[in-house]
Amino acid sequence: MHIPDGFLDPKIWVSASAISAGAVATAVTKTRRVLEDRQVPALGVMGAFIFAAQMVNFPVAGGTSGHLLGGALAAVLLGPWSAGLILTTVLVIQMLFFYDGGLTALGANVLNMAFIAPWVAWGVYRLITGPVRGNAGRTIAIFLASWLSVMAAALACTLEIALSGTVPLKVVLPAMMGWHALIGIGEGLITVVVVSFVSRLWGLEQPGQKDLAGVSRGRY
Numbered sequence: 443m444h445i446p447d448g449f450l451d452p453k454i455w456v457s458a459s460a461i462s463a464g465a466v467a468t469a470v471t472k473t474r475r476v477l478e479d480r481q482v483p484a485l486g487v488m489g490a491f492i493f494a495a496q497m498v499n500f501p502v503a504g505g506t507s508g509h510l511l512g513g514a515l516a517a518v519l520l521g522p523w524s525a526g527l528i529l530t531t532v533l534v535i536q537m538l539f540f541y542d543g544g545l546t547a548l549g550a551n552v553l554n555m556a557f558i559a560p561w562v563a564w565g566v567y568r569l570i571t572g573p574v575r576g577n578a579g580r581t582i583a584i585f586l587a588s589w590l591s592v593m594a595a596a597l598a599c600t601l602e603i604a605l606s607g608t609v610p611l612k613v614v615l616p617a618m619m620g621w622h623a624l625i626g627i628g629e630g631l632i633t634v635v636v637v638s639f640v641s642r643l644w645g646l647e648q649p650g651q652k653d654l655a656g657v658s659r660g661r662y
Contacts, residue, residue, distance in 0.1 A: 443511075443599050443622070444536070445551055447544030451606035458602065459549025465557045466530055472523040484644075488516055489528045491636075493535065500628050508625030511595065513559030514567070514588035515633045519640055522557075522564040529556035550602050554595040563591035584637050585630035592626035593619065 450458075477485075492512035499509045512532070516525035530552050536542040543551045570583035600618045604611035 443555065443596060444543035445547035445599060445602065447546050449603055449606065449608050450547055450550060454602050454606050455546050455550055458553045462549040462552040462557070465526060465553070469523040469526040473527055484520065485524055485528055488520060489531055492516065492528060493532045496532065502621065502624045508628055510632050511555060511559055511592055511629055513555060513595065514563035514584070514591045514629065515636055517560035517564040518567055518584060518587065518637055522560045525560035526556045529560065554598045558598050559591040559595040562594040563587040566590050581634055584634050588630040588633040589626035592622050592629050596622035
């Protein structure tokens with residue numbers, strides 16, 4: 443899902459970069475408003491975990507592998523704006539030091555994985571946990587939020603590539619969405635396990651509602 447240089451039309455990557463820049467600026471403002479000094483290390487720990495987890499691939503099918511995206515994980519525990527900053531930092535480091543994604547495509551990659559994925563996950567999670575209570579409801583919400591976040595990011599990536607004329611939509615759409623539907627299952631399972639563990643460790647009654655980013659007070 444990390445788009446390399448040369449895959450996107452200038453109009454696409456410039457537009458995506460502008461949107462991402464605005465989103466990052468907003469995320470900085472929003473996160474600074476709700477984050478206390480003692481909570482800052484949580485962002486660093488989460489960023490380090492996601493960075494390390496993305497380096498480990500898990501097998502999917504047919505010799506294909508995938509890795510944790512982390513958008514849902516960060517959004518559920520720390521809120522979508524904090525998740526955006528965490529994922530942006532991870533993506534920039536990967537691009538600079540591991541050549542994972544191109545410089546011109548960085549804005550699109552940030553948009554897809556650092557903002558679209560966390561916000562879709564956050565919305566789905568809150569939508570389900572509103573009427574559905576209990577551990578079972580939260581587990582279902584986290585899994586679906588994770589799976590849909592991967593699918594949303596994959597769809598955005600697909601449309602950007604297709605609109606750039608790099609690969610026809612009828613070719614790239616089934617390939618991207620099919621594989622990421624499987625990758626999303628792994629994402630969901632990993633996220634459920636990690637959120638459950640971290641929630642107990644941090645003493646959160648319900649992830650995403652009483653979290654370290656002040657989201658329980660409605661200030662996300």
